Amino acid sequence: MSRTIVITGASDGIGAAAATMLANPGDTLVVVGRSAQKTQAVAKELEADFFLADFTDLAQVRGLAEKLGNKYPRIDVLANNAGGIMGARELTVDGHEKTFQVNHLAPFLLTTLLIEKLVASRATVINTSSMAHRIMAKYDIDDLDAVKKYSANAAYGNAKLDNILFTIELQRRYGDHGVSAAAFHPGVVGSGFSAESNRVTKFMYGSLMRRFMLTPAQGADTLVWLATTVPGEDWEPGKYYAKRKVATPTRTAQDPALARQLWDRSAAMVAVK
Secondary structure, eight states: OOOEEEEESOSSHHHHHHHHHHOOTTSEEEEEESOHHHHHHHHHHHTOEEEEOOTTOHHHHHHHHHHHHHHOSOOSEEEEOOOOOOSSOOBOTTSSBHHHIIIIIHHHHHHHHTHHHHHHTTOEEEEEOOTHHHHTOOOOGGGTTOSSOOOHHHHHHHHHHHHHHHHHHHHHHHGGGTOEEEEEEOOSBOSSTTTTSOHHHHHHTSTTTGGGSBOHHHHHHHHHHHHHSOBTTTBOTTEEEETTEEOOOOTGGGOHHHHHHHHHHHHHHHTOO
16 A cells, blocks of 8 residues: 655755655655755655745644645654754744754644544654753753753753653554554764754764764664554554664653653643644
């Protein structure tokens, strides 16, 4: 059966590599990106559909959800891959800290707006997290927008922890209705995700250091594995993965009560039920 696969953050890095690896003549591949030039180029090369959306603007995320919902009768895989490390604290047009919105709040909104279609399609939802949640996060559920205290690395670590908590709660709420959710750590990948970060982080992930990092294709391997195998048989939904195996996130990232809190607060922020 033909499948529809949607990948956000697909104009570069892991997302573009995953799109290339998932391109199948029998399926409908949909790439989503912020850059018109890059996204169109990926779509043209892969003969894929494409949409543009800047996740710093939730109105664009709502528009994307509407377009996807209207165009595709089903969505079999939604890969929430868009994200990145930012620099100095900055608010989006929606009034949220940029790292938090791009990495968590926008994909949360996209997923919840599409949830009826995802349930009907018995879809797999894949959230790109990171081991950064373990080494960078300084998590405070009462300060999601980092008003009290901010650092670029902590904001990124917190957002990647959000991805895992979101996966847990998505599975709890909709697993019995057919949705299979997973989060994964791609490894330390040489890509453009740190383009808006500070100088130290740019150096850590920049061109000089890339020789020691995974390629985008290597980083996309677990995403592709989750997207092409059978949940419940080949992997267990609701878990966090690294190198195609269940990995153990921090104790905070495994807290079901915290996962529920994050869902409720995120829903209130984006005004969805």
